[in-house]
Amino acid sequence: MRIACVMALAALPASAPGQVLSFSARSDLVVFSATAVDGKGRPVTDLRREDFRIYEEGREQPIAHFHGGRDLPARILLLVDASGSMNDTFKIASSRRAAGQILDALSPEDQVAVAGFDSRYWGVVAFTRDREAVRRGVESITPFGSTALHDALDKASRDIASHGEGRRAVVVVTDGVDTSSQKTPDEVIARSRALDVPIYAVSVVSPLDDPSSPSFLGKKAMGEATAAAETLARYSALSGGTAFRVSDFAGLQLAASRIAGELKHQYRLGWDPPAGSPRFRRVVVLSTRKGITVRTRSGYVPPS
Numbered sequence: 379m380r381i382a383c384v385m386a387l388a389a390l391p392a393s394a395p396g397q398v399l400s401f402s403a404r405s406d407l408v409v410f411s412a413t414a415v416d417g418k419g420r421p422v423t424d425l426r427r428e429d430f431r432i433y434e435e436g437r438e439q440p441i442a443h444f445h446g447g448r449d450l451p452a453r454i455l456l457l458v459d460a461s462g463s464m465n466d467t468f469k470i471a472s473s474r475r476a477a478g479q480i481l482d483a484l485s486p487e488d489q490v491a492v493a494g495f496d497s498r499y500w501g502v503v504a505f506t507r508d509r510e511a512v513r514r515g516v517e518s519i520t521p522f523g524s525t526a527l528h529d530a531l532d533k534a535s536r537d538i539a540s541h542g543e544g545r546r547a548v549v550v551v552t553d554g555v556d557t558s559s560q561k562t563p564d565e566v567i568a569r570s571r572a573l574d575v576p577i578y579a580v581s582v583v584s585p586l587d588d589p590s591s592p593s594f595l596g597k598k599a600m601g602e603a604t605a606a607a608e609t610l611a612r613y614s615a616l617s618g619g620t621a622f623r624v625s626d627f628a629g630l631q632l633a634a635s636r637i638a639g640e641l642k643h644q645y646r647l648g649w650d651p652p653a654g655s656p657r658f659r660r661v662v663v664l665s666t667r668k669g670i671t672v673r674t675r676s677g678y679v680p681p682s
Contacts, residue, residue: 407442407648408434411545411574411618412663412674413640421643422670430672432649433662443648452488452545452641453505454480455538458516459552460494461525464582470521472582473551475627476634477516480549481509483638492516493537495530496523497558505541527552527606528559531577531613532566539573545644547576547619549637554581554606563609567616571675576619576644578637579610585625618674640673651680 412430414422427444458473481490492503492515503515527550534548548570570577583603585591607623614621620640622633647663660677 406650408651408678408680409443409574409646409648410661410663410674410678411547411576412645412647412672413576413618413643414645414665414670414672415640416671417669419636421639422665422667423643425645425665425667425670429665429667429670430645430647431664431666432647433664434649434652435659437652439649439652441647442650443646445646450544450644450646452484452547452644453538453541454484454488454490454546454641455534455548456480456490456492456512456516457530457534457548457550457552458492458494458502458519459496459525459527459550460519460521461496461523461557462521463525463553463555465521469553469582472580472624472627472630473519474513474516475630476549476551476580478513479631479634480638480641481512483635483642485642488641491538492519493530493534494519495526496521497526498523499526499530499533524558525552525556526559527554527556528561528563528566530559532561532569535566535570535573535575535577539575545641545646547578547641547644549578549580549641550610551580551582552610553583553603554579554610555602556606563613567613570613570617571677572679574675574678575617576673576675577613577617578619578640579614579621580630580633580637581607581610581621581623582630583607583623583625589623590629591625615673616676620673647674654680656680 432439456477489505490512491505494502538546611621624630658679663672663674665672
């Protein structure tokens with residue numbers, strides 16, 4: 379029986395001492411998750427506070443709090459497309475392989491939950507360290523129904539944000555084509571940025587819609603799947619995550635490996651918000667090290 383996701387994810391008891399580290403006793407700090415990668419897309423794991431620069435609306439902000447993230451357990455919400463369009467041997471296998479490869483790369487103390495969605499959104503497995511329970515949960519998802527991808531991403535971001543501070547992310551595996559959402563991509567992107575929830579997207583597409591495939595038809599022949607994948611790429615870029623389009627298992631393996639590597643090395647940066655009106659403020663985070671790119675959400679709205 380499908381259960382409400384909020385109930386499923388809330389089934390996790392309160393964190394034991396030492397299990398989840400509080401980012402700061404101060405509630406007035408702006409807190410951003412950040413991932414640093416080199417020119418080949420590999421995570422950079424040894425950056426220090428002085429290696430970062432934060433610019434809010436073009437003005438540098440002093441970093442009031444810094445955490446390298448390595449001893450901070452992660453919470454990952456695997457969001458699996460269970461709509462009828464995923465009822466294809468390769469797409470079903472891709473969901474299971476992606477989940478398995480990400481699980482294999484995480485640390486034992488990291489927690490993972492599983493949610494499914496079609497026109498609805500439901501919890502499958504509550505946050506747990508039991509990897510086999512997660513694998514069974516992913517395998518239990520049977521594709522059926524229409525696709526409310528944007529609504530599901532909105533609910534997933536809220537669910538994982540309700541489980542406290544720390545390293546966290548939503549990883550969605552989907553063919554990307556939304557057919558029944560009530561919310562627009564812009565509405566969901568705004569919420570994910572406000573909650574500081576990076577979104578990692580794996581779009582499972584035909585080789586004709588995969589830029590890395592020799593069969594790619596190109597943007598001039600852009601179809602529905604290509605347009606959907608580009609929307610997911612925008613979700614990821616603005617929330618601080620990464621998006622991948624895959625059409626074979628080699629591409630899937632690379633995507634899962636890259637996602638897991640980034641999830642294991644999220645930095646946490648905090649600063650005092652400058653005085654001003656509660657409007658959206660653009661933020662850019664850079665590294666002083668040459669050749670390093672820092673991924674994070676594109677801005678925030680301070681509380682009124």
